[in-house]
Amino acid sequence: DGGITQSPKYLFRKEGQNVTLSCEQNLNHDAMYWYRQDPGQGLRLIYYSQIVNDFQKGDIAEGYSVSREKKESFPLTVTSAQKNPTAFYLCASSSGDYNEQFFGPGTRLTVL
Amino acid sequence: GQNIDQPTEMTATEGAIVQINCTYQTSGFNGLFWYQQHAGEAPTFLSYNVLDGLEEKGRFSSFLSRSKGYSYLLLKELQMKDSASYLCAALDSNYQLIWGAGTKLIIKP
Secondary structure (H helix, E strand, O other): OOOEEEEOOEEEEOOOOOEEEEEEEOOOOOEEEEEEEOOOOOOEEEEEEEEOOEEEEOOOOOOEEEOOOEOOEOOEEEOOOOOOOOEEEEEEEEOOOOOOOEEOOOEEEEEO | OOEEEOOOEEEEEOOOOEEEEEEEEOOOOOOEEEEEEOOOOOOEEEEEEOOOEEEEEOOEEEEEEOOOOEEEEEEOOOOHHHOEEEEEEEEOOOOOEEEOOOEEEEEEO
């Protein structure tokens, strides 16, 4: 089955620790995205990548980092510089600008 | 600035029809998406409109007016499983999606 996987589903970390969220897709999509969703707010774009070895900052990139070494993988690192990291993180991919984005199941990160 | 407006919450009765409105202001426009999101889950694609008019897909229809910066999602024959948040998102001139905060739809028996 083709799709996007994110792991883990729930993640707890202590304040000041970096944490990496995994995102893998086997849809052969070129573009991948990371969003953050907070209660009562829309999805906010953190980073996106349209091709391997290239990525762009979104609206709220501060405190986050990404890599795109393989087409299938787009991991997100939440660094200790992110002031309020507790949120629901969604990874998505698409085959083109006009095409819908397919989402992974999300990772709910809680920083204690 | 870029902005998407949609109602925060709506309530409807099982079997009825509901219309969820969305207005948008973006730098350029390359189409409008509707997604459904059940609580704690990922959004799933419902529709994409780039031309004016109504697109029908089973119980769900989506309408777009580019001149008014307006779209709506129409859900017919409501079922309890339609209880979810409905997200409106506009594709701007840089092909980035600008997302609304979502409309939480509550279906009552």
